[in-house]
Amino acid sequence: MNFQEIHGYYSTLGIDSYLDEIIHEGEDVLLPANKKLEVKAGYIYFVLVVLYQY
Numbered sequence: 001m002n003f004q005e006i007h008g009y010y011s012t013l014g015i016d017s018y019l020d021e022i023i024h025e026g027e028d029v030l031l032p033a034n035k036k037l038e039v040k041a042g043y044i045y046f047v048l049v050v051l052y053q054y
Contacts, residue, residue, distance in 0.1 A: 015044070022046060 015022070026046070031037055033052075039045060 010044075023048065 029037070029045075037045070
């Protein structure tokens with residue numbers, strides 16, 4: 001499965017209509033810029049804010 005197929009599938013779910021609930025129920029993940037995000041199976045990750053520190 002490629003990115004376009006994955007994106008197309010998730011676009012059909014209408015997840016954006018649940019954004020308020022996702023923000024309320026979700027967990028914050030703070031990750032330094034030099035660290036790799038290790039995703040876990042069964043979760044959907046949303047980037048809501050990107051902070052740059054120079």
